[in-house]
Amino acid sequence: MKKERGKMPEGLKIKKKSSDTILDFLKNLFESNQISGVITLNRLSENGAFSNSIISSPEDLKFAVPLYPLMPSNAGGVVGHITRQCPFSVPIAVVLRPCELRALVELKKRNHANMDNLILISYTCPGVYPLEMMRDGKVNQLIDQYWNSIKEISIPQDIRPTCKGCEEFIPYIADITIDVIGNDDPNSTRIVANTEQGKDIIKSLDGESAEIELENERNLEMREKRREARKQLFEENDSEGLGFEGLIKSFGKCVGCHSCRTVCPICSCDLCYFDSRKTEYERKKFESEITRKKGIRLPHDTIFYQMGRMAHISISCVGCGQCADVCPVNIPVSTIFMKVGQAVQEAFDYVPGKDIEAELPVTTYEPEEFVEVGE
């Protein structure tokens, strides 16, 4: 059973860069036959493309870039996709950002992912750049600046807005956590085992054993800065976020491509309600509607779709920001969803992906909620 973070502060300090340490122990795991595969971020080609990949041999780890600040797809969603039918029957190590890990947990709760035989490796996450910056290779130019900001415990410029405002950057249920932000020396690694399995794994690593607290000064300072940034982000989007007028203003330019749903790790329905027969109407319905209204928009249900998706996923929204990155008309979808998500999650006292045992609020009944709703 996975334990909560911080309960088992058993760690190591290693005199090597964090990314090298991860690759090292992945290699160790392969060579000692403890794993049959690794899922992590991979450099794909010379033109600066990246993707998550499943890697089956230690030699092929040479293209792995587990800490590279890009998220071409939410790895939690990806792991959900490939384990939906059945779990892995052999151990697979998965390197995930905290929001990806939380998405995976939420998917598991919906029976859309299977976490058996996964070794979960995560890290205190400094954030990722928008995907359009993968296109022109800009991230490579910014990479030194990125790691410098982290050394100075500041939020890297130009990362995703939702990353700037993300307070959940310390992973909850990983077997192994690399404390990237809490580490003031970029040439060393702070590594923490959260579970028995994690402890076994780090035993094989060369390093100085240490009690490592993840809620350390540096991480708390970063959280404070992120909290500020989040407040600012929500304020900036205030007029557009809520209320009917705001919805029209925010989603008016939506072209109905539903790509926000396609890339959302939580949206995992086989057939989305808004693509189903139920949201196709007879011509007469539209025709009678324009006798009552001045006009109607086609294709229909632009706002209804956004609100429907919001109602469906906001309790589990992990704020990863994929939706805003793929939006072809640049609607700040992720900020709006993060804001609504926060309100919904607070109402149910629920943090998505925090506790694998905690049931989804909509699947449980608590009599006092009845009273609250009535009010």
Added chain:
Amino acid sequence: MKGAKINHDGDIRKPIINLLKAGLEQKIFDAVLIPMRIPSGESFAWILTQDVDVLDEAYPLPPVISVQGAKALSSLTRLGEADMKIATLMRPCEIRAITELNKLQQLSLDNISLFSIDCPGSLPNDEYMGDAEKGDEDFSSLLDNWNSDRIRDICQICDKFSITVSDIHIGLMAGENKDMFIIPNSLKGEKILEDLKMDTDQDLKNWSSLIEEISRDRKQKREEKWKEVRKEYGRADNLLNFLSQCIACHTCRSVCPICYCRQCYFESDAFKLPSYNYLERAQKKGSFRLPPDNLLFHLGRMQHMSMSCVSCGLCEDMCPMSIPISHLFSYVADKNQDVFDYVAGKDPDEPLPLTIYRTEELEIIPEMYTETHEERERKNA
């Protein structure tokens, strides 16, 4: 060819809106489906209305295609019978997509009057959203310069930018003069213009020859472009590299007017395989890309829609990774349609090639598929 001539004095919106208003007022049609600017100003949406005052705000030929018109018409007419007579005005590539969707039974033209219009091209959505005012200026200058490089790449090599299968066509190409032509293009169209008491006796030789000239020029550019495309993406490894930036959001599919499946095969259960399948595939190559089957998605989509692809370019315009995918798809579409001597959207009565069987095709196909890429290259050289 003959039609009515109207002087628009630089503002093409007004005469078109007046024409549609007259149609509404005289009950020639009951409602109009037309683009309108959204409240925040930097994009357009299809609006169905029967209110003449609302029509004042219409944009019959907006600078960008935000949603492919055929998609809008499909969402309106796919199901059920019509009560109302509806008129809609669209770009030629949108009308051509309508013709294809009609053959695919994804919309109904029952009680629909189609107006097409000479299209000077459209601007990239991204650029227009960045500065709509400049976009409007740029766009209005296009009528004087039909070879502008401000329009989307795919529009620059479009040779089917004028009259198509509609009831009424609006010609905009008039050289120096600020004239537009209202051209009856079907019996229904003739009747409409007759009811509107329009004098359609003007000779349009000049317009026709200008259209022909540009079309010829564009066709040549198109062929030249295809040579580049063939060189660039002609091999599997080039193709993989080209698509490596794809993040599998499938936006190209969802904005494509021809991709109409309610559930795409590539998002269906057929592509949710047991976990060991992915590991096995990784073991064959050392590593395996996730989300899986990216290249297969594009090739599958290509195979499904290329016979009806109208080269509208929405796939590329909306791609969040700005992959220049429309050229690839357009190229394959041209070549595929060539094989079957078919042009998407050209003739509403011509059946879709895949729905008919011709004995001689049996003989052509084996040849095509036994020819290697190298042989083909040599032949083409």
